[in-house]
Amino acid sequence: MSTWSQDAEEISREAKAPKLSGRVHIIGLGNAGTFIAHSLAARQSPPPITLLMHQASFYQTFRRKKRSLAVNYNGLDDNRTGFDVEILEDKVWRRIPSGEEQHDAQEEEEIYESDQDFHEEEGHIECLIVCCKAYMTEKVIRDVRHRLSPNSTILLVQNGLGIVEKLNRDLFPDEHSRPHYMQGVLSHGLKKQDSYKIGHVSVGSLILSPVVTSHTPLIEAERDTHWAPTTKYLLRLLTLTPSLVATADTPAGLLQYQLERLTVSSVLGSLGAIHDCKNRDLLHNYAVSRTMRLLLLEISSVIYALPELRGIPGIEDRFSPERLRRLVINVAANRPEDASSLRNDLRYQQNTEIDFLNGWIVRRGEELGMKCVLNYMIVQLVLSRMQMISQREASAVPIDFENVILTGDNTKDD
Known part of the structure; x- marks a missing residue:
């Protein structure tokens, strides 16, 4: 198996372009981001990896964890180190190399404030992996937009659809200056155990594909192999990383996996949020089953009408309401x-991805001349529940139990 350096050199030579650095930048260290970064670091020849953090507190926690990411396999922790870190401070990225001198925990705050380990870093980003929530994507990419070029590749590993269109509209309106995109669907079972530590619950896969332009029909995109060098490098790097179980698919194939994931999240995720319950509570409930069937009829109708899937065999069976229900x-x-x-997200009073789930169904339905009233209602129910929780918390009266004045005389009479 070739090393990442050999792959970078070979791809650059084939494209007759300057040699790639091979460095991979990662934003979002939730379950997916931690697993991908850990898997890359676990390769026999790990590429240079930079973790992008938007708050100093994230790095302080990372430092307390010995600058390591951990994945628990079958009860055993696998720790990986060697990550470079960049922290956003006053709209400037500052780099902390992986080989920095290790300091005691009690010196940590003084080290950060003295700024002695920080180096300003505004260099070009070749490969960027984004694993944050869909609604945060525009914000985090905006912070590194000046470091991206038409030769860069952004890999989006997230729930929901419509993210690329939003980025093109709000951040990269010029088609000739925008970076290249890849998207991925991660199906590994992952569960957070601690900061920068996750448990690997079940083996899945990572399905990857470059994103084609809106002018190219997906059924014809399979013949398009004119990918950017950074796209080829990142795709080869991930598919040759054993623990990711990554495979490359066509844009049409990836979209079908994304639509299946979107359907599950738009039904189970939304109903679970509205009813504040787990998956088991949605089973064997007649009223919930009726709601599911009606939602799936609407979702299936929109998927059938998508022009991106026109001419692809098997769509009617794969996205039939009954098959989606199963x-x-x-x-x-x-x-x-x-x-x-x-x-x-609702319980922790955070924003939700509902606009990229049921909201996407509503928007695409309107573009196709369909009124998706049930999915629109689901979006409004989730948003209203979020507003109710926020108002309830805002109206709560804080009580300082440490300084409560007790009434009554507790002294004994002589």
Whole structure:
């Protein structure tokens, strides 16, 4: 197996372009980002990896963890180090190399304030992997937009659809100056155990594909092999990383996986958030089953009408309402204790990805002349629940239990 350096050199030579540095930048160290960064570091020849952090507190926690990422396999922790870190401070990225001198924990605050380990870093980013929530994507990429070029490649590993269109509209309106995109669907079972530590619950895969321009029909995109060198390098790097179990697919194939994931999240995730329940509570409930069927009829109708999938065989069977219903029920039955990320976001008073789930169905339906009233209602119910929780918390009266004045005379009479 070739090393990352050999791959970078070979791809650059084939493209007759300057040699790639091979460095991979990663934004978002949740379950997916931690797993991908850890897997790359676990290669026999790990590439240079930079973790991008938007807050100093993230790095302080990372430092307390000995600058390591951990994945628990079958009860055993696998720790990986060697990561470079860049921290955003006053809109400037500052780099902390992986080989910095190790200091005691009590010196940590003084070290950060003295700034002695920080180096200003505004260099070009070749390969950027984004694993944050869909609604945060525009903000985090905006902070590194000046470091991206038409030769860069951005890999988006997220739930929901419509993210690329939003980036093109708000950040990269000029088609000739925007970076290249890849998208991925990660199906490994991952569960957070601690900061920068996750548990690997079940083996899955990472399905990858470059994103084609809106002018290229997906069924014709399979013949398009004119990819940027950074796209080829990142695709080869990930597919040759054993623990990721990554495979390359066509844009049409990836979109179908994304639509299946979107369907599950738009039904289980949204209903779980509205009812504040786990997957098991949505099973064997007649009223919930009726709601699911009506939602799936609407979602299936939109998918059938998508021009991107026109001419692709098997679409009618794969995205029939009954087949989608079985898919949703199987996920709920196999993961009964799971709670949707939408539900967790509401409980912690965070923004949700609802606009990129049911909201995407509503928008695409309107573009195709369809009124998706049920999915629109689901979006509004989630948003209203989020507003209710915020108002409830805002109206709560804080109580300082440490300084409560007790009434009554507790002294004894002589």
